[in-house]
Amino acid sequence: METTKAQTMTRQRRKQVVLYLGLVLFGVGSFLESNCGAQEDVTNLESAPVPNEAVLAAQQQRVEAMQRASRSTVAVYGTDGQGGGSGVCVSSDGYVLTNFHVSSPFGHRMRCGLNDGKMYDAVVAGSDPTGDLAVLKMVGRTDFPVAAIGDSDIVRIGQWCFAAGNPFVLATNLQPSISYGLISGVRRYQYPSGTILEYSDCIQTDAAINPGNSGGPLFNIRGELIGINGRCSFEKRGRVNVGVGYAISIKQAMNFFSQLRSGRVVDHATLGFTVTTENNGKVAVSNILESSDAYRRGIRYGDEILRLGDRDVATTNQLKNILGIFPDQWRIPIRYRNDSGVAETYIRLQSLHLASELEEIVQGESPQKQPQRKPPGGKNPIPGDKDKLEAPKPTKPVKKDAVDDLYTEKRGFSNYYFNRFELDRILGLQSTHGDWSSTAESWKIIGEIPGENLNVEMLLSDTNLTLRLGDKTDTVHPIQGWPKWIKQRSSVGALMGMRIWQQWNRVGPRLMGEAVYLGQNPIVGRQKLFDVTRITVSDFDVMVYTSPDTGLIEVIEVFSDKQTDPVELFIEKYESVDGRATPKTIRLAYGLESQFVVSIGQLQKSEVTARPGL
C-alpha cells in the first residue's frame, strides 16, 4: 500500500518535473524561433539598428566570462546517477565546493560532471552543516579547471552577476545552465529555519536559482567566483525561483575551505557573549560567559561592540553576519567601548556546537537515515536537489577503486582519510628542514633573555623538565601536572612549549597523542593563515601552528582547560644548525601578554635512536 503511494508520489513529482522541463524547453525552442524570426524581420526593415562595436565587444567579454566560468562548474550526482546538485572546482587537484545539503544525501561517494562532458568519481572531504558547505575531491586528473576566486567584500547592489549550475538536473550533457541577474542585496542575514543551518553575510541575487542550483557558483560579471548558491525565499509560491536567491559569500567559503579539507565535520563559532541592540542604537553585551576568552580579554556586560573582524558593527545582524564567516578557534580583532573608553583586543572564538551535536546532525543527514526535510515556511535550503530525477547514468560500473582508498570512516569526521593526508603534507614539508628522529631524548638548551642579562637553561628529558631562569629553578614532570602551572601563568610554559617542539620533531605528533589537523587559522599580528594541528595529550590539549610554506612550527599553544589562557610559545626565529632548522628566538606569552623572549645560544643533544613517548 505504502509502496503504491510512494510510487504515485514519485510519478507525480516526475510529472511536475516533466512539466518544468517542458516549459523551459518550450521557452528555449520558441526563443530560437523568435530569434530567427526577429532577424528576418530586422533584415526586412529599413534602417534596422546597427549594433555598436563597444556593445558587441562587451557581449563577447561576457560570453567569454561565462565560458570560462562554465569550465569549473560541477554537476553533482549520486553514484547511481540519481539526484543532483551543483558545485564548483576551486583547486587543480580537484577540490570542489558545494552545499552540505547537496552532498549529505549521497553518503561519502558521488560523481561529478564537468563541461568537458566527462564524469569523475568524487569523495566527500569535509562538511559544515551549520554553514551549509561541503568540500568534495574529484579524482582522475591533476589539472582540473579552477574558478578564479573573486572578492565578495567588494560586491555591491546593482552589479551584474550570473549563476551557473544544474537547475532541475537539466545538465544531461553536463553543460551548466547560466542565469543572469542583478546583485539584489549584500550582507544579508538569514535566520536558521527549523534546522541549524544559518546563512550569514550572504549575497542576494535575482539571477534564477532553482532546485539543482544548490552548491553551484555565483560569479561576478568578470567570471570571478563570489559565492556558493544555496538558498531561496519561497513561502507560498512553490519551490521554484521567485526572484530571491542567496549565495554564501566566497569569503566565508574560503575561510572554511582549509577546515573542510581536513576531512572534519567543522563548526561555526560563538563569541562567548550575546548582544542586543539597545534603544539608542548601541550594540551592547547582554550576557557573557565568565569562562570565555572574551571575558578574559576584558569584555564585560554592557560594553558596546564597535567593530569585529575588519568591519564596523552597528546592528545585531551585522555582528551575526561577521561572526558567521569565521570558523571556531580563530582569533579575531574586536573593538569595544566601556566606561573607560575604547579598547581593542583579540578574542578566540568558541565552538557553537558540542561535537556530539554535530555528529547527530551529520548522522541524521546521512542517506541511511535521511528524513523528509520539511523546514517550516520562510527561507529554506533549496529542496528538490535530492529528488530522484533522471540524470545521466554513470558510464562505468561502480567497483572498488581509487575512490575507496580515499575514504576512511571515523567518528566526528566526514572522511578521516583527508585528515591523515593533510598531516602527512605538513610533516612532509617539515622533513625538508632536517631530521630530528635520531637525536637522544635529553636536550639542553642554553640561552639568555636579551636586555636583562638573565641566563636561561632548559633541560628536557623523559624523566623531567627543568627550567633555570637566573637563580630560580623549576622542575616539572614531562607530561603530568601541567595544568596547575599553566593556571599560574608560570615561566615553565616555555619549557612545556619546547618539550612539545622536541617531541613533535623527534617522535612526530601521532605518537604524542591523538593528532587532528584542524585547518588554517590566523596568528595574532600575522597576515597569513597557518596550518593548525591539535594534539590531545593525556589531560591537556596542544595546538601546533605550522607554516603552510615550510611546515616549521610557528606557535605552540598548551591548554589546561577552557577557563584558562593557554601557554603560547612563539618560535620567532629559526637558524640552520647541522642541516636542521633549530629555534633561535622563542617568546612566551599568556593571553596577549608576552612574558619573556629567549635568545637561544646553544641546543645540545646527542645522537641516538629515538625512543617514542612523551
Add this chain to the structure above:
Amino acid sequence: MNIFTNSQLDLVKRLTASGISKPDTWRCSATTNLFVCILQIPLLLHVTGPLHAADSGRDANAAINNETLIATSQEKVVKLYGAGGARGLESYQSGIIIDNSGHILTSWSTVLDVAKVRVVTFDGRRLDATMVGMDPQNELAILKVDDGGLVGFDLSKAVPASPGQRVFAISNLFGIAAGNESCSAQKGVIMALTSLTTRRGKTKSLYQGRVYVLDAMTNNPGASGGALIDLQGRLVGILGKEIRDEQAGIWLNYALPMDVVKSSVDRILSGNTSVQASGLKSVAQPHRISDLGITLIPDVLAKTPPYVDHVRDGSIASRAGLQTNDLILLLNDQRADSRKSLEKMLATINRADSFYVLVQRGQELIRIHVRP
C-alpha cells in the same frame, strides 16, 4: 548608459506592429498567461540582449552608474510595518517617499489597518506614520511622517515607460531587509503596457486599470508599494499588490504607471478621499446606523473595519442596495477606516440628507447613493 534604448524600443514597436505578438489586455487566464510568457520573454530577451552588453560594456563606469542610481533610489524607498502576520497576510510592505515633506506613497492594504504605521528609512530610523488618505480605485494610500529630513522622488520628473524598456524594481520583498539594511533591487524588462482586466472570482484585484507587466519576479510578499525606476533612476511606476490567477496558480508581476499614480496622489493630497477631517460638527438629528437598517460586525478591535453584517429588509440601506458583507470604504468621499469613524461621520450628516458610500463587494468597488 542607454544608447540602445531608442533603437531597442523602435525594434519592439516594429515587431509588434508587424503583428508578432502584443497582447492588448492582460487576461489572467492560464492559457493567455503562458502564451504571453512564452512569446514575450524570448522576444524581449533577444531584443534586450544588446542592452545587457551595453551595461557591462562600460565596465566600471556602467557598474558604478547602476550601483549609484540604485543606491540613490534605495534611500527613497521605505519599509512599512503594520497589521497582519497571520493567515498568509504579511504585516509588512514597501513604500516610496514622494516629496521632501514626509509623504509616503504605498499600496492600500490591510497592513495599514493600524493607528500608526511604522516606517523604517534606509538609514534605520524608525518613524510613525499617519494616514493622509487613500484611493480605493487605484489601491494606493498616502502616509505622512513628521520628519523634515526625508528626501523623496520628484514626481514631476516621473516618466512614462514603454514595452521593451529595462527597469529596476526596488522593494523590501519578503521583508528581507531590516533596520538600516538596503531594500532589494531586481532587474526587469517591461513586457507590456496593458490593462488589468480581471474576471470576477478568478483573480482578486480591485484595481482594473493600466499596468506595466514585468518579466521579473517583482511582486512578492512585501514588495507592493516599492519603486520601479528606469535606467536613469527616474520613477516609472509603483509595484502593485500580489495578484494570482487562482486557477492557474500564476502570479502576475506588474507596476502601476506613474500617470495613474499621480492622479491618485493629486486626489488624495487635494483632500478628496482623505481620512475623516477633524472639526466636523455633529448635527442635532443625524443618521444612525441602526436607523439605516444595517448591522455592522461587532466593534472588537481598535479599528474594526465597517463590514455590513446584516441589512434589514425594506430599510433605507436595503433600498439603496447595500448588501451583507459589503465593506464601507468611503462616506461622501471621506475615508471610514473603522466602525467608530463611520459612526462619527454619520453623526455629521442630517437625517434628511442623502449621502454616498463607496463599498467594496468582493473584488468590486460600488458607489451607492443612500437616500432617506
